[in-house]
Amino acid sequence: MIEISNIVKKYGNLYAVNNISFKVNEGEIVGFLGPNGAGKSTTMNILTGYLSATSGSAKIGGVDILSNPIEAKRMIGFLPEQPPLYLDMTVKEYLNFVYDLKHCTLNRKKHLAEICEVVKIGDVYNRIIGHLSKGYRQRVGIAQALVGNPKVLIFDEPTVGLDPKQIIEIRNLIRSLGEKHTVILSTHILPEVQAVCDRIVVINKGQLVADAPTSDIGRAVKGTHKYTAKICGDTKTVLKVLNGVDGILRAEPVTEREEGSYEYAIESDASIEVRKPLFYALCDARLPLIGLESAQANLEDVFISIIDDNKKEEN
Amino acid sequence: MYPIYKREMHAYLTSPTGYIFAAVLLAISGVIFSFTTVWMRTTDSSVYFTVMLFMFTVLIPILTMKLFSEERKTRTEQILLTSPVSIFGIVFAKFLAAFTLYAGTFAVSCFINFVSLRKVAEKALNFPQIMGNIVGILLVGGAFIAIGVFMSSLTENQAIAAVTTFGVILAMLLIWLLPSFINSPVVRELIKWFSVIDRFTYFTHGIFSVTATVYFVSIAVIFLFLTMRVYEMRRWN
Known part of the structure; x- marks a missing residue:
């Protein structure tokens, strides 16, 4: 048409x-x-x-x-x-x-x-x-x-x-x-x-x-999954726990939301379900998880992944 | 083409523009007409028509300044240019709408002026001469409106469109004074050939001049053509 x-x-x-x-x-x-x-x-x-x-x-x-x-x-x-x-x-x-x-x-x-x-x-x-x-x-x-x-x-x-x-x-x-x-x-x-x-x-x-x-x-864009998590506790300890969970590729604190709790950006391998292990790991460390949501993939992510794919194809 | 014409007429008659134009034209023409005929105890209206030409420097821009510039500024031209209408249709419809308002208002003013003159005049009116003048002034008006249309297509600023139209019309009228300052007969003839007032003089004598008619129609056609070219070119640039 x-x-x-x-x-x-x-x-x-x-x-x-x-x-x-x-x-x-x-x-x-x-x-x-x-x-x-x-x-x-x-x-x-x-x-x-x-x-x-x-x-x-x-x-x-x-x-x-x-x-x-x-x-x-x-x-x-x-x-x-x-x-x-x-x-x-x-x-x-x-x-x-x-x-x-x-x-x-x-x-x-x-x-x-x-x-x-x-x-x-x-x-x-x-x-x-x-x-x-x-x-x-x-x-x-x-x-x-x-x-x-x-x-x-x-x-x-x-x-x-x-x-x-x-x-x-x-x-x-x-x-x-x-x-x-x-x-x-x-x-x-x-x-x-x-x-x-x-x-x-x-x-x-x-x-x-x-x-x-x-x-x-x-x-x-689904090569990796992105989450935003709100977790109470000291950032160092939290990061240590997060990085110990199988499948999490990257975790970093974004901002302090309420006193004592931080928001973390977490990126994980799309082929591994990380939410449950993440929850149990935090439980074991007695770090309360007070919020977890998947972050929307944005246009930049699409571009980055598409451009990366194109480069791979060229090579 | 007709829908665009209809819309332009609607815009003139629902906005102040049309009424300001009509009011200014009627007022100016009334005053000038009384001074040049009744006060001078004459029924010869040639002076009136010639003076009116100079009033066009102000009147025509009121009519034409927003025709294209406003559409460009508000982006409404996009609906015209992406509809199944030719560019000629758009340009001519807008020209025709301005001309309709111009001719209509002028007709009203002529009617008022000459009916009044006939009441008070001691001599009979010279109708062929009046008709000649009216035909002439319609032709000149058409040519000037086409110039205004063109100027309006060049900018999205109405004020600039108005001022440039004013300037070009004034220059075309004042060219008439130049020959007395020039010695070369060739240049003098050339200027006379371009001068609007020299051409218009035929009509004030009640003579229907074919060359003058062709001259004014050509000006209108050339400027409308240039307007179309402006739109064609903007598509490419």
């Missing part, structure tokens, strides 16, 4: 995007993951025809965005990083404008009502967009992308600036949209793509670092 081949975007001597290629099949939800400034937005802007690539091509449903932009743009619903909202219009006026702009042929009233239902903006339908909160504006931005029922949806950081409840709602919404549409969404939050996407494309510094199903990317 989406085919990006060898896209390069240069600004002067700087490569914003350097030779990226990937495909997205119909009905897939693909997460576009990378730190800030990795080239996510640039790639999406090229894909939607807002920018032109220095070289390479982008095709939507087999139609080249550069040689046949109007035909290609018809198939795309795009939510840019900053939702393109006219603050002086009401939601109703705005969605009707988008409806006209996209030459939509569906039943106007019914179609717009359906969209409002899906993104839950029915109660602000007659309000001026400039008066809406950030969360509602983001939803109007998503509503705008859905007008005309495009086959491909492209969302650039759709959950940025929302509160946790809204983030969960928007994620669920995108998941449900994925049943009928092909979706690309960009984010720099790892759990977000893990929650929503079938496949993850990772880019860093303009280059493609990984392209794999979500489960594989998860595995890539």
